Amino acid sequence: MRLRAVLGIGIGTFNVLVGGGKSILKNGPQTCKWRLQGRRQYSFLPDDVKSPRAVVNPDISKIRNIGIMAHIDAGKTTTTERMLYYSGYTRALGDVDDGDTVTDFMVQERERGITIQSAAVTFDWKKHRINLIDTPGHVDFTLEVERALRVLDGAVAVFDASAGVEAQTLTVWRQAEKHHVPCICFLNKMDKPGASLHFSIESIKKKLKANPVLLQIPIGSGKSFTGLIDLITNQQMTWRVKSRAEDGRVFETKSLSQSDDPELLQDAMEARAALIEQVADLDDEFAELLLGGYGENFDAVPPAKLQEAVRRVTLARKGVPVLCGSSLRNKGVQPLMDAITAYLPAPNERHHDLVRWYQDDLCALAFKVVHDKQRGPLVFVRIYSGTMKPQSAVLNINRNNTERMSRLLLPFADQHVEIPSLTAGNIALCVGLKQTVTGDTIVSSKASAAAAVRRAQKEGEGKMGGEQASLVLAGVEVPEPVFFCSIEPPTMSKQADLENALTCLQREDPSLKVRVDSDSGQTILCGMGELHIEILHDRIRREYGIETHLGPLQVAYRETILQSVATTDTLDRTVGERRHMVTVSVAVCPIMDSSSSSLTSCEITYDEEVEEQLSPDVRDAVENGVNSSYLQGPLLGYPVQGVSTMIQSVSMEPGTSLAMLSACVSRCMLKALRQAGGQVLEPVMSLEVTVGEEHLSSVLGDLAQRRGAIRDIQSRHDSKVLLATAPLAEMMGYSTALRTLTSGNATFSLQLDIYEAMNPQHQNALLNKMAGLA
Numbered sequence: 001m002r003l004r005a006v007l008g009i010g011i012g013t014f015n016v017l018v019g020g021g022k023s024i025l026k027n028g029p030q031t032c033k034w035r036l037q038g039r040r041q042y043s044f045l046p047d048d049v050k051s052p053r054a055v056v057n058p059d060i061s062k063i064r065n066i067g068i069m070a071h072i073d074a075g076k077t078t079t080t081e082r083m084l085y086y087s088g089y090t091r092a093l094g095d096v097d098d099g100d101t102v103t104d105f106m107v108q109e110r111e112r113g114i115t116i117q118s119a120a121v122t123f124d125w126k127k128h129r130i131n132l133i134d135t136p137g138h139v140d141f142t143l144e145v146e147r148a149l150r151v152l153d154g155a156v157a158v159f160d161a162s163a164g165v166e167a168q169t170l171t172v173w174r175q176a177e178k179h180h181v182p183c184i185c186f187l188n189k190m191d192k193p194g195a196s197l198h199f200s201i202e203s204i205k206k207k208l209k210a211n212p213v214l215l216q217i218p219i220g221s222g223k224s225f226t227g228l229i230d231l232i233t234n235q236q237m238t239w240r241v242k243s244r245a246e247d248g249r250v251f252e253t254k255s256l257s258q259s260d261d262p263e264l265l266q267d268a269m270e271a272r273a274a275l276i277e278q279v280a281d282l283d284d285e286f287a288e289l290l291l292g293g294y295g296e297n298f299d300a301v302p303p304a305k306l307q308e309a310v311r312r313v314t315l316a317r318k319g320v321p322v323l324c325g326s327s328l329r330n331k332g333v334q335p336l337m338d339a340i341t342a343y344l345p346a347p348n349e350r351h352h353d354l355v356r357w358y359q360d361d362l363c364a365l366a367f368k369v370v371h372d373k374q375r376g377p378l379v380f381v382r383i384y385s386g387t388m389k390p391q392s393a394v395l396n397i398n399r400n401n402t403e404r405m406s407r408l409l410l411p412f413a414d415q416h417v418e419i420p421s422l423t424a425g426n427i428a429l430c431v432g433l434k435q436t437v438t439g440d441t442i443v444s445s446k447a448s449a450a451a452a453v454r455r456a457q458k459e460g461e462g463k464m465g466g467e468q469a470s471l472v473l474a475g476v477e478v479p480e481p482v483f484f485c486s487i488e489p490p491t492m493s494k495q496a497d498l499e500n501a502l503t504c505l506q507r508e509d510p511s512l513k514v515r516v517d518s519d520s521g522q523t524i525l526c527g528m529g530e531l532h533i534e535i536l537h538d539r540i541r542r543e544y545g546i547e548t549h550l551g552p553l554q555v556a557y558r559e560t561i562l563q564s565v566a567t568t569d570t571l572d573r574t575v576g577e578r579r580h581m582v583t584v585s586v587a588v589c590p591i592m593d594s595s596s597s598s599l600t601s602c603e604i605t606y607d608e609e610v611e612e613q614l615s616p617d618v619r620d621a622v623e624n625g626v627n628s629s630y631l632q633g634p635l636l637g638y639p640v641q642g643v644s645t646m647i648q649s650v651s652m653e654p655g656t657s658l659a660m661l662s663a664c665v666s667r668c669m670l671k672a673l674r675q676a677g678g679q680v681l682e683p684v685m686s687l688e689v690t691v692g693e694e695h696l697s698s699v700l701g702d703l704a705q706r707r708g709a710i711r712d713i714q715s716r717h718d719s720k721v722l723l724a725t726a727p728l729a730e731m732m733g734y735s736t737a738l739r740t741l742t743s744g745n746a747t748f749s750l751q752l753d754i755y756e757a758m759n760p761q762h763q764n765a766l767l768n769k770m771a772g773l774a
């Protein structure tokens with residue numbers, strides 16, 4: 001089927017660019033129509049938009065930069081689709097199960113029904129501009145969520161109301177907390193037979209340690225879920241949706257006092273009283289208002305005052321508003337959109353320290369790069385101050401280079417509207433920035449950066465850690481990959497094409513690491529999980545036309561040492577006429593931090609006297625030698641972690657080169673690490689399996705064979721939720737195994753818990769396997 005897009009705006013000139021690089025120019029007030037592959041009708045901008053000026057640059061107080069995040073399959077994409085539809089951006093409802101959603105636009109996303117890349121969509125709702133990012137739920141793509149959260153001002157956490165808080169929700173929730181992002185909870189899937197408001201609220205309290213502020217109660221449950229009571233306004237909203245064909249756009253709103261259901265009325269009154277008491281406990285201003293004028297007469301509390309107080313509570317992150325609905329059945333999404341505008345912060349209500357030094361000059365953060373074959377890299381930026389304009393040069397502070405931006409686009413999922421300028425608070429897409437990568441700070445010029453440095457110095461803060469560093473917005477931390485495998489092109493002639501494809505993919509995805517194995521010369525892909533590597537392999541085939549061969553997936557082990565050891569080594573070599581002679585003594589000792597789940601890095605220290613004697617270039621050469629020995633441990637050649645090295649003495653004969661010094665240090669280190677007793681560290685994953693009771697014992701039996709340790713087994717309606725840890729090496733192909741064991745009636749999520757020392761028996765087995773003896 002074909003898709004027809006209609007752009008219905010009044011004045012001005014817009015370029016509308018379509019995913020595959022098609023470009024259609026629209027001039028003047030007429031309507032522009034064209035055909036694309038697909039089956040949906042789109043209108044790029046809502047019908048009520050009168051002026052392109054309002055479209056391009058809304059008042060900052062009316063902007064909401066929002067993320068939508070959750071455990072896999074909670075319904076983020078379905079909810080986003082409804083928002084786009086009700087806001088007038090799309091003309092038909094997309095369906096994840098039919099593979100025709102706007103935000104899941106990658107082929108792999110549509111085929112698999114999952115979100116892989118976070119997609120930014122812009123739409124207007126009740127005079128507000130909402131920039132919304134639909135983030136992936138699968139743990140392999142956690143970095144995508146982190147990158148999005150870095151630039152968002154608020155988030156909507158979507159839950160499956162029959163499952164409550166699931167494993168990945170916990171991870172993304174912690175990420176949101178780390179970035180101090182205020183949240184709203186949306187209990188989706190209220191139409192499911194097992195959906196429970198009470199259970200979900202309890203699990204938010206218990207697992208997220210959050211303070212849920214219930215703003216709605218559902219009318220009916222499961223299949224008879226028909227609507228909501230809004231506890232702020234005391235209004236009843238009912239959707240008379242009988243079939244999936246009905247779109248839920250129209251719903252009935254009436255005052256609760258007109259309700260003919262006394263039980264519902266009683267429940268609502270109790271819930272509203274509890275809400276008012278809870279908000280009064282959290283917000284002093286509201287408590288004073290209550291004491292001053294209303295006493296126990298909660299009915300008389302004005303909805304506007306209650307709403308203002310809930311907003312303050314949300315922004316202060318003392319509580320999280322909770323709403324409910326069923327996106328698939330088209331119920332409850334419009335009130336959720338109202339809540340986004342009412343409770344989540346505008347960009348100017350968030351505090352960004354260094355932005356004040358730039359004043360009205362441009363300061364933006366690149367948070368995502370997408371590689372487009374026709375247009376080159378497209379860089380997503382969040383503008384923190386100033387105005388961004390196309391056809392202008394900008395300075396990338398991190399790389400200290402000036403680049404020219406050719407065009408500026410507003411992102412409408414895979415389709416983009418070209419705009420003449422964009423102001424602070426917005427999210428935009430820049431074309432033409434070829435050097436910029438994720439995490440870079442972009443400002444207008446060197447002069448503007450220098451002025452910001454002066455302002456910073458005046459305040460006395462810019463000096464700490466170097467002027468430049470303090471003027472850069474914090475990027476995102478990239479987690480260490482846990483899997484790797486070799487990748488080979490079909491023929492050597494395709495090697496250069498493969499390298500180019502990998503360079504482009506790395507710019508898009510910082511969690512992909514590529515290296516060349518020094519022994520075999522093979523290209524190695526390092527990723528976050530089986531699915532991550534599988535998707536990358538598929539993208540290289542589809543997007544770059546290269547049929548590559550992947551080697552077996554291997555676990556990224558680490559090595560450390562068990563004991564402290566001191567050793568000395570001498571290198572005496574004559575090269576040509578020149579004699580190089582150096583003697584080095586080092587001491588290594590283990591540093592294990594059992595309280596931290598992340599890997600302990602290595603460190604280098606010096607004996608006090610030695611430190612004073614060594615010139616800076618000799619120290620550099622010594623440190624090069626130590627660091628090169630950390631790259632490949634003596635046991636299996638995996639990187640070394642958790643070792644502290646002290647340089648005890650360095651004595652060099654005149655004429656010895658620095659390269660020979662590094663070589664001697666490296667050899668001495670290898671000797672010390674070998675003597676110190678090698679220990680393999682393996683990634684251990686935390687696992688959550690939801691399974692029907694009838695399959696529980698077979699799942700437990702299988703986990704026992706995988707060296708799994710059961711932490712807890714909880715009941716959730718008719719299912720059991722099994723919490724366990726298991727070494728990553730034993731979890732290869734687990735999704736297929738679980739499917740077979742349970743006939744497809746189980747779900748699981750897996751994420752890195754900790755790097756743990758292998759016990760001697762398993763370590764020996766691994767060493768034998770690697771040596772080809774087992």
Ligand SMILES: Nc1nc2c(ncn2[C@@H]2O[C@H](COP(=O)(O)OP(=O)(O)OP(=O)(O)O)[C@@H](O)[C@H]2O)c(=O)[nH]1
Nearest residue numbers: 072073074075076077078114115137189326327328
């Ligand atoms: N019963 C019911 N099913 C729903 C509802 N919302 C979504 N679903 C279904 O749940 C499945 C997952 O929906 P998605 O919208 O893809 O969920 P997601 O959170 O975006 O998933 P990922 O992007 O893969 O993390 C699909 O089969 C949807 O049809 C709902 O309100 N009720």
